[in-house]
Amino acid sequence: MKKESSMSLRRRKETAVAAAVFLVPALLVIAVFVIYPILQSFITSGYEWNGYSSNKSFIGLANWAELLKDKVFWNAFKNNLLVMVLSIVIQMPIGLALATFLDKVGRKGNVCKVIWFIPMLMSSVAIGYLFRYALDANTGFVTAISKFFGGGTVDLLGNTGTVLITCIFIIAWQFIPFYMVYYLAGYSGLPSDVHEAAMVDGATESQYFWQISLPLLKPTIKSAVVLSIVGSLKYFDLVYVLTNGGPSHASELMATYMYSNAFSSYRMGYASAIASGMFLLISVIAIVTMRVLNGKED
Amino acid sequence: MTGKKKGLKLSSIVIGVLVVFWFLVCMIPFFFLIMCTLKEQFELMNNGVFSMPEGLYLQNYIDVFTGGIWKYFFNSVIVMAVSLVLLLALSALAAYPLSRWTFRLNKPIYSLIVACMSVPIHVTLLPIFMMSVRTGMYDSIWALIGPYVAFNLPISVFILTTFMATIPRDLEEAAKIDGCSLYGIFWRVMLPLVKPGLATLVIYDGVNIWNEFSFALTLTQTAGNRTLPLAVQEFQGQYSMNIPMIMTVLCISILPMVIVFIFGQEKLIKGMMAGAVKG
Known part of the structure:
Protein backbone atom coordinates (compact mmCIF):
# COMPACT_ATOMS: atom_id res chain seq x y z
CA MET A 1 0.00 0.00 0.00
CA LYS A 2 2.67 2.45 1.01
CA LYS A 3 4.69 1.73 -2.08
CA GLU A 4 1.69 2.34 -4.29
CA SER A 5 0.84 5.70 -2.76
CA SER A 6 4.42 6.91 -3.11
CA MET A 7 4.32 5.85 -6.71
CA SER A 8 1.10 7.70 -7.38
CA LEU A 9 2.63 10.71 -5.62
CA ARG A 10 5.59 10.54 -7.96
CA ARG A 11 3.27 10.15 -10.90
CA ARG A 12 1.33 13.19 -9.75
CA LYS A 13 4.47 15.25 -9.43
CA GLU A 14 5.60 14.19 -12.86
CA THR A 15 2.22 15.17 -14.29
CA ALA A 16 2.32 18.56 -12.59
CA VAL A 17 5.77 19.32 -14.00
CA ALA A 18 4.76 18.22 -17.49
CA ALA A 19 1.53 20.22 -17.27
CA ALA A 20 3.54 23.31 -16.41
CA VAL A 21 5.83 22.73 -19.40
CA PHE A 22 2.83 22.36 -21.71
CA LEU A 23 0.80 25.26 -20.36
CA VAL A 24 3.35 27.95 -19.58
CA PRO A 25 3.88 29.17 -23.18
CA ALA A 26 0.16 29.75 -23.78
CA LEU A 27 -0.38 31.36 -20.39
CA LEU A 28 2.62 33.61 -20.94
CA VAL A 29 1.20 34.92 -24.22
CA ILE A 30 -2.18 35.55 -22.61
CA ALA A 31 -0.58 37.27 -19.63
CA VAL A 32 1.51 39.59 -21.83
CA PHE A 33 -1.07 40.44 -24.50
CA VAL A 34 -4.39 40.22 -22.65
CA ILE A 35 -4.10 40.50 -18.88
CA TYR A 36 -1.24 42.96 -18.58
CA PRO A 37 -2.81 45.35 -21.16
CA ILE A 38 -6.12 45.36 -19.27
CA LEU A 39 -4.33 46.37 -16.08
CA GLN A 40 -2.21 48.86 -18.00
CA SER A 41 -5.37 50.46 -19.43
CA PHE A 42 -6.67 51.13 -15.93
CA ILE A 43 -3.29 52.51 -14.82
CA THR A 44 -2.92 54.82 -17.84
CA SER A 45 -6.43 56.15 -17.23
CA GLY A 46 -5.00 57.97 -14.22
CA TYR A 47 -2.63 60.08 -16.32
CA GLU A 48 -2.71 63.08 -18.59
CA TRP A 49 -0.53 61.99 -21.50
CA ASN A 50 -0.32 62.47 -25.25
CA GLY A 51 1.08 59.01 -25.90
CA TYR A 52 4.63 59.81 -26.94
CA SER A 53 6.20 62.62 -24.86
CA SER A 54 7.93 61.93 -21.57
CA ASN A 55 5.61 64.48 -20.04
CA LYS A 56 3.16 62.21 -18.25
CA SER A 57 1.42 63.62 -15.22
CA PHE A 58 -0.69 61.74 -12.71
CA ILE A 59 -4.12 63.31 -12.34
CA GLY A 60 -5.90 60.69 -10.26
CA LEU A 61 -9.51 60.12 -11.18
CA ALA A 62 -9.91 63.32 -13.24
CA ASN A 63 -10.27 61.34 -16.49
CA TRP A 64 -12.96 59.19 -14.94
CA ALA A 65 -14.80 62.24 -13.63
CA GLU A 66 -14.67 63.73 -17.11
CA LEU A 67 -15.88 60.45 -18.63
CA LEU A 68 -18.91 60.38 -16.35
CA LYS A 69 -19.92 63.84 -17.54
CA ASP A 70 -18.93 63.34 -21.20
CA LYS A 71 -22.09 63.66 -23.28
CA VAL A 72 -20.38 62.28 -26.40
CA PHE A 73 -19.33 59.12 -24.57
CA TRP A 74 -22.79 58.46 -23.14
CA ASN A 75 -24.33 59.18 -26.50
CA ALA A 76 -21.89 56.65 -27.99
CA PHE A 77 -22.93 54.18 -25.31
CA LYS A 78 -26.56 54.81 -26.21
CA ASN A 79 -25.69 54.16 -29.88
CA ASN A 80 -23.99 50.92 -28.84
CA LEU A 81 -27.13 49.90 -26.97
CA LEU A 82 -29.24 50.62 -30.04
CA VAL A 83 -26.89 48.54 -32.19
CA MET A 84 -27.14 45.80 -29.58
CA VAL A 85 -30.94 45.71 -29.43
CA LEU A 86 -31.50 45.99 -33.17
CA SER A 87 -28.78 43.43 -33.91
CA ILE A 88 -30.64 40.91 -31.80
CA VAL A 89 -34.01 41.85 -33.28
CA ILE A 90 -32.81 41.72 -36.90
CA GLN A 91 -30.05 39.12 -36.94
CA MET A 92 -31.40 36.39 -34.69
CA PRO A 93 -34.71 35.66 -36.50
CA ILE A 94 -33.22 35.89 -40.00
CA GLY A 95 -30.21 33.79 -39.04
CA LEU A 96 -32.48 31.20 -37.48
CA ALA A 97 -34.83 31.15 -40.49
CA LEU A 98 -31.96 30.67 -42.94
CA ALA A 99 -30.45 27.93 -40.77
CA THR A 100 -33.84 26.20 -40.54
CA PHE A 101 -34.09 26.25 -44.32
CA LEU A 102 -30.54 24.89 -44.77
CA ASP A 103 -31.14 22.22 -42.16
CA LYS A 104 -34.29 21.09 -43.91
CA VAL A 105 -32.93 20.90 -47.45
CA GLY A 106 -29.58 19.40 -46.42
CA ARG A 107 -26.95 19.00 -49.12
CA LYS A 108 -29.17 20.51 -51.80
CA GLY A 109 -28.77 23.88 -50.11
CA ASN A 110 -24.99 23.98 -50.44
CA VAL A 111 -24.99 26.70 -53.09
CA CYS A 112 -27.15 28.88 -50.86
CA LYS A 113 -24.91 28.13 -47.92
CA VAL A 114 -21.77 29.25 -49.76
CA ILE A 115 -23.33 32.41 -51.15
CA TRP A 116 -25.02 33.35 -47.90
CA PHE A 117 -21.74 32.87 -46.10
CA ILE A 118 -19.63 35.16 -48.31
CA PRO A 119 -20.27 38.39 -46.33
CA MET A 120 -18.68 36.66 -43.35
CA LEU A 121 -15.47 36.02 -45.32
CA MET A 122 -14.99 39.67 -46.18
CA SER A 123 -13.02 41.84 -43.83
CA SER A 124 -14.97 44.63 -42.18
CA VAL A 125 -12.85 47.13 -44.07
CA ALA A 126 -13.81 45.63 -47.39
CA ILE A 127 -17.49 45.71 -46.43
CA GLY A 128 -17.09 49.25 -45.16
CA TYR A 129 -15.61 50.54 -48.40
CA LEU A 130 -18.00 48.52 -50.53
CA PHE A 131 -21.01 50.10 -48.85
CA ARG A 132 -19.43 53.51 -48.63
CA TYR A 133 -19.33 53.59 -52.41
CA ALA A 134 -22.54 51.67 -52.94
CA LEU A 135 -24.37 54.24 -50.80
CA ASP A 136 -22.45 57.26 -52.07
CA ALA A 137 -24.71 60.29 -52.49
CA ASN A 138 -23.63 60.87 -56.08
CA THR A 139 -22.73 57.51 -57.58
CA GLY A 140 -24.35 54.97 -55.26
CA PHE A 141 -27.25 52.73 -56.14
CA VAL A 142 -29.74 54.12 -53.63
CA THR A 143 -29.39 57.51 -55.30
CA ALA A 144 -29.68 55.83 -58.70
CA ILE A 145 -32.95 54.17 -57.66
CA SER A 146 -34.29 57.40 -56.22
CA LYS A 147 -33.42 59.26 -59.42
CA PHE A 148 -35.10 56.57 -61.49
CA PHE A 149 -38.35 57.31 -59.66
CA GLY A 150 -37.80 61.03 -60.07
CA GLY A 151 -36.34 61.73 -56.63
CA GLY A 152 -33.17 63.55 -55.68
CA THR A 153 -29.88 62.34 -54.25
CA VAL A 154 -30.03 60.21 -51.13
CA ASP A 155 -27.17 60.42 -48.67
CA LEU A 156 -27.89 57.75 -46.09
CA LEU A 157 -24.44 57.94 -44.51
CA GLY A 158 -24.12 61.72 -44.52
CA ASN A 159 -27.37 62.40 -42.73
CA THR A 160 -27.42 62.41 -38.92
CA GLY A 161 -30.94 60.98 -38.92
CA THR A 162 -30.21 57.90 -41.03
CA VAL A 163 -26.55 57.13 -40.53
CA LEU A 164 -26.80 54.91 -37.46
CA ILE A 165 -29.70 52.82 -38.72
CA THR A 166 -27.88 52.36 -42.05
CA CYS A 167 -24.80 51.15 -40.18
CA ILE A 168 -26.97 48.74 -38.20
CA PHE A 169 -28.36 47.21 -41.38
CA ILE A 170 -24.88 46.82 -42.84
CA ILE A 171 -23.70 45.19 -39.61
CA ALA A 172 -26.68 42.83 -39.90
CA TRP A 173 -25.66 42.01 -43.46
CA GLN A 174 -22.20 41.16 -42.21
CA PHE A 175 -23.17 39.04 -39.20
CA ILE A 176 -26.32 37.19 -40.23
CA PRO A 177 -24.18 34.49 -41.94
CA PHE A 178 -22.35 33.96 -38.66
CA TYR A 179 -25.54 33.33 -36.73
CA MET A 180 -26.86 31.25 -39.59
CA VAL A 181 -23.94 28.84 -39.23
CA TYR A 182 -24.22 29.07 -35.47
CA TYR A 183 -27.83 27.91 -35.52
CA LEU A 184 -27.01 25.34 -38.16
CA ALA A 185 -24.48 23.97 -35.69
CA GLY A 186 -27.21 23.99 -33.08
CA TYR A 187 -29.46 21.98 -35.37
CA SER A 188 -26.76 19.42 -36.03
CA GLY A 189 -26.52 18.90 -32.28
CA LEU A 190 -30.19 17.93 -31.98
CA PRO A 191 -30.95 14.21 -31.82
CA SER A 192 -32.08 13.11 -35.28
CA ASP A 193 -34.75 10.66 -34.16
CA VAL A 194 -36.82 13.42 -32.54
CA HIS A 195 -37.97 14.68 -35.93
CA GLU A 196 -39.03 11.23 -37.07
CA ALA A 197 -40.85 10.53 -33.84
CA ALA A 198 -42.72 13.82 -34.06
CA MET A 199 -43.73 13.11 -37.66
CA VAL A 200 -44.93 9.64 -36.78
CA ASP A 201 -47.08 11.21 -34.06
CA GLY A 202 -48.69 13.39 -36.74
CA ALA A 203 -47.05 16.75 -36.01
CA THR A 204 -46.86 19.29 -38.84
CA GLU A 205 -43.54 20.84 -39.77
CA SER A 206 -44.48 24.16 -38.19
CA GLN A 207 -45.69 22.46 -35.01
CA TYR A 208 -42.41 20.61 -34.94
CA PHE A 209 -40.50 23.87 -35.32
CA TRP A 210 -42.35 25.90 -32.69
CA GLN A 211 -42.95 23.20 -30.14
CA ILE A 212 -39.95 20.93 -30.44
CA SER A 213 -36.89 22.31 -32.20
CA LEU A 214 -37.18 25.87 -30.93
CA PRO A 215 -37.23 24.83 -27.25
CA LEU A 216 -34.38 22.40 -27.94
CA LEU A 217 -32.37 25.20 -29.55
CA LYS A 218 -32.79 27.43 -26.50
CA PRO A 219 -29.21 27.01 -25.24
CA THR A 220 -27.83 27.89 -28.70
CA ILE A 221 -30.10 30.93 -28.94
CA LYS A 222 -29.05 32.07 -25.50
CA SER A 223 -25.36 31.92 -26.25
CA ALA A 224 -25.93 33.58 -29.63
CA VAL A 225 -27.65 36.44 -27.81
CA VAL A 226 -24.74 36.79 -25.40
CA LEU A 227 -22.25 36.74 -28.28
CA SER A 228 -24.27 39.36 -30.12
CA ILE A 229 -24.44 41.60 -27.06
CA VAL A 230 -20.71 41.48 -26.42
CA GLY A 231 -19.98 41.93 -30.13
CA SER A 232 -22.32 44.92 -30.49
CA LEU A 233 -20.89 46.72 -27.49
CA LYS A 234 -17.30 46.48 -28.70
CA TYR A 235 -18.07 47.14 -32.36
CA PHE A 236 -15.45 49.16 -34.25
CA ASP A 237 -14.06 48.25 -37.69
CA LEU A 238 -17.00 48.76 -39.98
CA VAL A 239 -18.20 52.02 -38.45
CA TYR A 240 -14.65 53.37 -38.40
CA VAL A 241 -14.37 52.80 -42.15
CA LEU A 242 -17.92 53.84 -43.03
CA THR A 243 -18.29 57.06 -41.09
CA ASN A 244 -15.59 57.29 -38.42
CA GLY A 245 -18.40 58.10 -35.98
CA GLY A 246 -19.70 61.06 -37.96
CA PRO A 247 -21.45 63.14 -39.03
CA SER A 248 -21.21 65.11 -35.77
CA HIS A 249 -20.98 61.96 -33.61
CA ALA A 250 -24.31 60.61 -34.91
CA SER A 251 -22.84 57.14 -35.44
CA GLU A 252 -20.17 57.38 -32.73
CA LEU A 253 -19.59 54.15 -30.81
CA MET A 254 -17.55 53.74 -27.64
CA ALA A 255 -14.68 52.11 -29.55
CA THR A 256 -14.54 54.71 -32.32
CA TYR A 257 -14.66 57.47 -29.71
CA MET A 258 -11.80 55.84 -27.85
CA TYR A 259 -9.81 55.53 -31.06
CA SER A 260 -10.22 59.15 -32.10
CA ASN A 261 -9.28 60.31 -28.61
CA ALA A 262 -6.11 58.24 -28.73
CA PHE A 263 -4.95 58.84 -32.29
CA SER A 264 -6.59 62.11 -33.41
CA SER A 265 -6.68 64.14 -30.21
CA TYR A 266 -3.67 62.33 -28.71
CA ARG A 267 -5.29 62.01 -25.32
CA MET A 268 -3.91 58.61 -24.34
CA GLY A 269 -4.96 58.89 -20.69
CA TYR A 270 -8.54 59.79 -21.50
CA ALA A 271 -8.73 57.17 -24.24
CA SER A 272 -7.55 54.59 -21.70
CA ALA A 273 -10.31 55.72 -19.36
CA ILE A 274 -12.82 55.19 -22.19
CA ALA A 275 -11.35 51.74 -22.91
CA SER A 276 -11.51 50.77 -19.25
CA GLY A 277 -15.03 52.14 -18.96
CA MET A 278 -15.99 50.06 -21.97
CA PHE A 279 -14.48 46.99 -20.37
CA LEU A 280 -16.47 47.55 -17.17
CA LEU A 281 -19.75 48.29 -18.97
CA ILE A 282 -19.41 45.28 -21.27
CA SER A 283 -18.50 42.95 -18.40
CA VAL A 284 -21.44 44.13 -16.29
CA ILE A 285 -23.94 43.87 -19.15
CA ALA A 286 -22.62 40.44 -20.20
CA ILE A 287 -22.75 39.07 -16.65
CA VAL A 288 -26.24 40.48 -16.00
CA THR A 289 -27.51 39.03 -19.30
CA MET A 290 -26.09 35.61 -18.55
CA ARG A 291 -27.65 35.71 -15.07
CA VAL A 292 -31.04 36.70 -16.47
CA LEU A 293 -30.96 34.14 -19.29
CA ASN A 294 -29.84 31.30 -17.09
CA GLY A 295 -32.11 32.35 -14.25
CA LYS A 296 -35.18 32.07 -16.46
CA GLU A 297 -34.58 28.41 -16.99
CA ASP A 298 -36.01 27.29 -13.67
CA MET B 1 -46.15 12.45 -46.13
CA LEU B 58 -9.22 44.83 -67.33
CA GLN B 59 -6.95 47.81 -66.90
CA ASN B 60 -7.99 48.20 -63.23
CA TYR B 61 -6.70 44.72 -62.43
CA ILE B 62 -3.49 45.36 -64.32
CA ASP B 63 -2.98 48.66 -62.51
CA VAL B 64 -3.62 47.14 -59.10
CA PHE B 65 -1.29 44.20 -59.67
CA THR B 66 1.49 46.48 -60.89
CA GLY B 67 0.69 49.13 -58.27
CA GLY B 68 2.29 47.44 -55.27
CA ILE B 69 -0.44 45.19 -53.95
CA TRP B 70 1.99 42.29 -53.76
CA LYS B 71 3.78 43.86 -50.81
CA TYR B 72 0.55 43.87 -48.77
CA PHE B 73 -0.24 40.40 -49.95
CA PHE B 74 3.13 39.00 -48.85
CA ASN B 75 2.93 40.83 -45.53
CA SER B 76 -0.46 39.24 -44.94
CA VAL B 77 0.83 35.81 -45.89
CA ILE B 78 3.86 36.07 -43.59
CA VAL B 79 1.84 37.37 -40.64
CA MET B 80 -0.75 34.68 -41.13
CA ALA B 81 1.77 31.85 -41.55
CA VAL B 82 3.91 32.75 -38.52
CA SER B 83 0.87 33.42 -36.32
CA LEU B 84 -0.72 30.14 -37.34
CA VAL B 85 2.40 28.08 -36.63
CA LEU B 86 2.70 29.62 -33.17
CA LEU B 87 -1.03 29.30 -32.54
CA LEU B 88 -1.13 25.63 -33.47
CA ALA B 89 1.92 24.84 -31.37
CA LEU B 90 0.76 26.74 -28.29
CA SER B 91 -2.84 25.62 -28.43
CA ALA B 92 -1.99 21.95 -29.02
CA LEU B 93 0.45 22.04 -26.10
CA ALA B 94 -2.07 23.71 -23.82
CA ALA B 95 -5.07 21.65 -24.88
CA TYR B 96 -3.36 18.32 -24.21
CA PRO B 97 -2.95 18.53 -20.44
CA LEU B 98 -6.27 20.36 -20.11
CA SER B 99 -8.15 17.58 -21.85
CA ARG B 100 -6.25 14.59 -20.44
CA TRP B 101 -4.54 15.02 -17.12
CA THR B 102 -5.87 15.63 -13.65
CA PHE B 103 -3.99 18.27 -11.72
CA ARG B 104 -5.12 20.84 -9.23
CA LEU B 105 -5.05 23.92 -11.46
CA ASN B 106 -6.71 22.30 -14.48
CA LYS B 107 -10.19 23.82 -14.01
CA PRO B 108 -9.05 27.34 -13.02
CA ILE B 109 -6.60 27.58 -15.93
CA TYR B 110 -9.19 26.33 -18.40
CA SER B 111 -11.79 28.81 -17.11
CA LEU B 112 -9.27 31.64 -17.33
CA ILE B 113 -8.44 30.82 -20.95
CA VAL B 114 -12.11 30.47 -21.91
CA ALA B 115 -13.00 33.74 -20.15
CA CYS B 116 -10.41 35.50 -22.34
CA MET B 117 -12.64 34.77 -25.33
CA SER B 118 -14.94 37.62 -24.38
CA VAL B 119 -12.32 40.28 -23.63
CA PRO B 120 -12.90 43.16 -26.06
CA ILE B 121 -9.68 43.73 -27.97
CA HIS B 122 -10.07 47.49 -27.81
CA VAL B 123 -9.33 47.51 -24.11
CA THR B 124 -5.89 46.15 -24.92
CA LEU B 125 -5.31 48.15 -28.09
CA LEU B 126 -3.63 51.21 -26.54
CA PRO B 127 -1.39 49.31 -24.08
CA ILE B 128 -0.28 46.97 -26.86
CA PHE B 129 0.39 49.98 -29.07
CA MET B 130 2.55 51.53 -26.34
CA MET B 131 4.25 48.18 -25.74
CA SER B 132 5.13 47.92 -29.43
CA VAL B 133 6.61 51.42 -29.38
CA ARG B 134 8.66 50.66 -26.26
CA THR B 135 10.06 47.42 -27.66
CA GLY B 136 10.84 48.99 -31.04
CA MET B 137 8.43 46.64 -32.84
CA TYR B 138 6.08 49.45 -33.82
CA ASP B 139 5.48 49.73 -37.56
CA SER B 140 6.66 46.25 -38.45
CA ILE B 141 4.59 43.21 -39.29
CA TRP B 142 6.19 41.40 -36.31
CA ALA B 143 4.28 43.65 -33.93
CA LEU B 144 1.06 42.02 -35.13
CA ILE B 145 2.01 38.45 -34.34
CA GLY B 146 1.83 38.64 -30.55
CA PRO B 147 -1.70 40.07 -30.41
CA TYR B 148 -2.93 37.80 -33.22
CA VAL B 149 -1.70 34.72 -31.40
CA ALA B 150 -3.02 35.93 -28.06
CA PHE B 151 -6.51 36.79 -29.30
CA ASN B 152 -7.03 33.60 -31.27
CA LEU B 153 -5.49 31.38 -28.60
CA PRO B 154 -8.50 31.07 -26.26
CA ILE B 155 -10.92 29.84 -28.94
CA SER B 156 -8.21 27.57 -30.39
CA VAL B 157 -7.46 25.97 -27.04
CA PHE B 158 -11.18 25.60 -26.51
CA ILE B 159 -11.76 23.92 -29.88
CA LEU B 160 -8.76 21.59 -29.50
CA THR B 161 -9.59 20.64 -25.92
CA THR B 162 -13.10 19.63 -26.99
CA PHE B 163 -11.64 17.78 -29.95
CA MET B 164 -9.04 15.88 -27.89
CA ALA B 165 -11.66 14.89 -25.33
CA THR B 166 -13.40 12.85 -28.05
CA ILE B 167 -10.28 10.80 -28.89
CA PRO B 168 -10.16 7.43 -27.12
CA ARG B 169 -7.29 6.89 -24.71
CA ASP B 170 -6.33 3.34 -25.81
CA LEU B 171 -3.38 4.33 -27.98
CA GLU B 172 -1.91 6.52 -25.27
CA GLU B 173 -2.30 3.74 -22.70
CA ALA B 174 -0.51 1.35 -25.04
CA ALA B 175 2.31 3.83 -25.58
CA LYS B 176 2.59 4.36 -21.82
CA ILE B 177 2.96 0.62 -21.26
CA ASP B 178 5.65 0.58 -23.95
CA GLY B 179 7.53 3.06 -21.77
CA CYS B 180 6.91 6.20 -23.75
CA SER B 181 7.30 9.43 -21.74
CA LEU B 182 4.48 11.97 -21.40
CA TYR B 183 6.23 14.20 -23.92
CA GLY B 184 6.76 11.32 -26.32
CA ILE B 185 3.09 10.36 -26.12
CA PHE B 186 2.06 13.90 -26.98
CA TRP B 187 4.45 14.18 -29.89
CA ARG B 188 4.16 10.72 -31.42
CA VAL B 189 0.65 9.60 -30.51
CA MET B 190 -1.55 12.63 -29.84
CA LEU B 191 -0.40 15.08 -32.50
CA PRO B 192 -1.03 12.76 -35.46
CA LEU B 193 -4.50 11.95 -34.09
CA VAL B 194 -5.45 15.57 -33.66
CA LYS B 195 -4.61 16.63 -37.22
CA PRO B 196 -8.24 17.18 -38.30
CA GLY B 197 -8.70 19.51 -35.34
CA LEU B 198 -5.59 21.43 -36.32
CA ALA B 199 -6.88 21.76 -39.89
CA THR B 200 -10.07 23.32 -38.53
CA LEU B 201 -7.99 25.82 -36.59
CA VAL B 202 -5.90 26.72 -39.63
CA ILE B 203 -9.01 27.75 -41.52
CA TYR B 204 -10.95 29.28 -38.65
CA ASP B 205 -8.06 31.34 -37.28
CA GLY B 206 -6.68 31.94 -40.76
CA VAL B 207 -9.80 33.81 -41.87
CA ASN B 208 -9.78 35.87 -38.66
CA ILE B 209 -6.13 36.82 -39.02
CA TRP B 210 -6.36 37.51 -42.74
CA ASN B 211 -9.17 40.02 -42.19
CA GLU B 212 -7.98 41.60 -38.95
CA PHE B 213 -8.13 45.37 -39.05
CA SER B 214 -7.87 47.13 -35.67
CA PHE B 215 -4.41 45.95 -34.65
CA ALA B 216 -3.05 46.25 -38.19
CA LEU B 217 -4.28 49.83 -38.35
CA THR B 218 -2.85 50.76 -34.97
CA LEU B 219 0.47 48.93 -34.93
CA THR B 220 1.75 49.69 -38.42
CA GLN B 221 2.17 52.95 -40.23
CA THR B 222 4.18 52.80 -43.44
CA ALA B 223 2.57 51.34 -46.53
CA GLY B 224 5.35 48.76 -46.93
CA ASN B 225 4.62 47.27 -43.53
CA ARG B 226 0.86 46.95 -43.76
CA THR B 227 -1.39 43.99 -44.43
CA LEU B 228 -4.02 43.48 -47.09
CA PRO B 229 -7.06 44.86 -45.21
CA LEU B 230 -5.23 48.19 -45.08
CA ALA B 231 -4.29 48.16 -48.75
CA VAL B 232 -7.75 49.50 -49.54
CA GLN B 233 -7.07 52.51 -47.37
CA GLU B 234 -3.72 53.19 -48.95
CA PHE B 235 -5.06 52.83 -52.47
CA GLN B 236 -7.89 55.13 -51.50
CA GLY B 237 -5.40 57.83 -50.65
CA GLN B 238 -3.72 57.32 -53.97
CA TYR B 239 -6.77 57.09 -56.24
CA SER B 240 -9.29 58.90 -54.09
CA MET B 241 -11.93 59.42 -56.74
CA ASN B 242 -11.26 56.35 -58.84
CA ILE B 243 -13.98 54.12 -57.44
CA PRO B 244 -13.52 51.21 -59.90
CA MET B 245 -9.86 51.00 -58.89
CA ILE B 246 -10.70 50.79 -55.19
CA MET B 247 -13.36 48.19 -55.89
CA THR B 248 -10.74 46.16 -57.74
CA VAL B 249 -8.49 46.20 -54.68
CA LEU B 250 -11.46 45.03 -52.59
CA CYS B 251 -12.23 42.28 -55.03
CA ILE B 252 -8.65 41.01 -55.00
CA SER B 253 -8.42 41.08 -51.21
CA ILE B 254 -11.61 39.03 -50.85
CA LEU B 255 -10.68 36.44 -53.44
CA PRO B 256 -8.20 34.32 -51.44
CA MET B 257 -10.68 33.79 -48.60
CA VAL B 258 -13.48 32.87 -50.99
CA ILE B 259 -11.24 30.25 -52.57
CA VAL B 260 -10.20 28.93 -49.17
CA PHE B 261 -13.84 28.81 -48.14
CA ILE B 262 -14.95 26.86 -51.18
CA PHE B 263 -12.35 24.20 -50.42
CA GLY B 264 -12.41 24.29 -46.64
CA GLN B 265 -16.11 24.98 -46.09
CA GLU B 266 -16.75 21.93 -43.95
CA LYS B 267 -13.72 22.57 -41.76
CA LEU B 268 -14.60 26.20 -41.16
CA ILE B 269 -18.15 25.39 -40.21
CA LYS B 270 -16.93 22.60 -37.95
CA GLY B 271 -14.73 25.13 -36.16
CA MET B 272 -17.65 27.48 -35.70
CA MET B 273 -19.75 24.59 -34.48
CA ALA B 274 -17.22 23.70 -31.83
CA GLY B 275 -17.26 27.34 -30.80
CA ALA B 276 -21.03 27.30 -30.83
CA VAL B 277 -21.37 24.44 -28.40
CA LYS B 278 -19.64 26.35 -25.63
CA GLY B 279 -22.96 27.67 -24.31
Missing part, protein backbone atom coordinates in the same frame (compact mmCIF):
# COMPACT_ATOMS: atom_id res chain seq x y z
CA THR B 2 -49.50 14.20 -45.75
CA GLY B 3 -48.31 15.74 -42.50
CA LYS B 4 -45.41 17.24 -44.37
CA LYS B 5 -47.68 18.80 -46.96
CA LYS B 6 -49.92 20.42 -44.38
CA GLY B 7 -46.96 22.14 -42.74
CA LEU B 8 -45.69 23.42 -46.05
CA LYS B 9 -48.30 26.16 -46.47
CA LEU B 10 -47.73 29.59 -45.00
CA SER B 11 -44.39 28.90 -43.37
CA SER B 12 -42.90 27.59 -46.57
CA ILE B 13 -44.03 30.64 -48.50
CA VAL B 14 -42.48 32.92 -45.90
CA ILE B 15 -39.28 30.89 -45.94
CA GLY B 16 -39.25 30.77 -49.75
CA VAL B 17 -39.57 34.54 -49.97
CA LEU B 18 -36.85 34.97 -47.40
CA VAL B 19 -34.54 32.56 -49.22
CA VAL B 20 -34.86 34.44 -52.50
CA PHE B 21 -34.73 37.83 -50.82
CA TRP B 22 -31.61 36.96 -48.87
CA PHE B 23 -29.98 35.51 -51.93
CA LEU B 24 -30.45 38.88 -53.63
CA VAL B 25 -29.35 40.85 -50.59
CA CYS B 26 -26.11 38.86 -50.52
CA MET B 27 -25.51 38.99 -54.25
CA ILE B 28 -26.38 42.58 -55.20
CA PRO B 29 -23.44 44.23 -53.41
CA PHE B 30 -21.11 41.67 -55.01
CA PHE B 31 -22.65 42.18 -58.37
CA PHE B 32 -22.14 45.91 -57.92
CA LEU B 33 -18.56 45.26 -56.84
CA ILE B 34 -17.63 43.08 -59.79
CA MET B 35 -19.39 45.28 -62.34
CA CYS B 36 -17.53 48.23 -60.92
CA THR B 37 -14.11 46.62 -61.31
CA LEU B 38 -14.72 46.15 -65.04
CA LYS B 39 -15.52 49.80 -65.69
CA GLU B 40 -13.33 52.70 -66.48
CA GLN B 41 -13.39 55.55 -63.96
CA PHE B 42 -15.51 57.94 -66.02
CA GLU B 43 -17.69 55.21 -67.39
CA LEU B 44 -19.05 54.71 -63.88
CA MET B 45 -19.73 58.40 -63.44
CA ASN B 46 -21.39 58.87 -66.80
CA ASN B 47 -23.40 55.69 -67.16
CA GLY B 48 -24.38 55.14 -63.54
CA VAL B 49 -24.14 52.05 -61.34
CA PHE B 50 -26.69 49.86 -63.05
CA SER B 51 -25.19 49.96 -66.52
CA MET B 52 -23.33 46.93 -67.76
CA PRO B 53 -19.64 47.50 -68.46
CA GLU B 54 -19.06 48.66 -72.04
CA GLY B 55 -16.47 46.02 -72.69
CA LEU B 56 -14.14 43.72 -70.84
CA TYR B 57 -12.01 46.45 -69.31
